Amino acid sequence: MYIICGLGNPGKEYEQTRHNMGFLTMDVLAYKLGIDIRRLKFRSLIGEGRIGTEKVILVKPQTYMNNSGEALREIVAYYDIDPQHLIVVYDDIDLPVGDLRLREKGSAGTHNGMRSIIYQLQFDDFPRIRIGTGKSDVIPLVSFVTGKPTEEEQKPLADAIEKAAQAVICWVEHGPREAMQRFNHKPNKKKKQENGKTDQPDGAVGDPAGPAGC
Secondary structure: OEEEEEOOOOOHHHOOOHHHHHHHHHHHHHHHHOOOOOEEEOOEEEEEEEEOOEEEEEEEEOOOHHHHHHHHHHHHHHHOOOHHHEEEEEEEOOOOOOOEEEEOOOOOOOOHHHHHHHHHHOOOOOOEEEEEOOOOOOOOHHHHHOOOOOHHHHHHHHHHHHHHHHHHHHHHHHOHHHHHHHHOEOOOOOOEOOOOOEOOOOOOOOOOOOOOOO
16 A cells, blocks of 8 residues: 655645645546545545555645644554655755656655654655756745746646656556656756747646556
């Protein structure tokens, strides 16, 4: 069994914001897997389903970002899972917009949600998938991460969310090595179409796409 946790802040005012990349990935993953992720338990919205033969629990903590670990501690303690079967998906200001990084373990870096998780769980050897949002030299950090992406950022972030959901499926079905080989990469640069125009963003960040995996 795997617990897949996406980090974010609850409430309509935080929907589609940079700090909710984890929540948005869970929404796309739930769509792909046909999982209803609306049951409130362990101070989180959760949904149960399967990836291949593995049972998975999708989690969106409702404690607000800085206390994410409090909710996740309850879930991990209840199911008593191995750390390698906990995958956390979240935004990272230290990565360029749309960059995707998969790791089997590591520190919290500058992310308060991850600091809370590692403090509450007392271990950091669990997989994580980071979605790069970049950062601003002029906008205060809190305002930046809780703000909505610009039009230019929407397409690379939507692509990264889609790939993050695919990476979770690949990780569970085929293991970390194959998932990291396939999905640890920087975003593709905009390609010119045959008519000479560049691809333009379409739809909201995190719009679900069709089923895909490894």
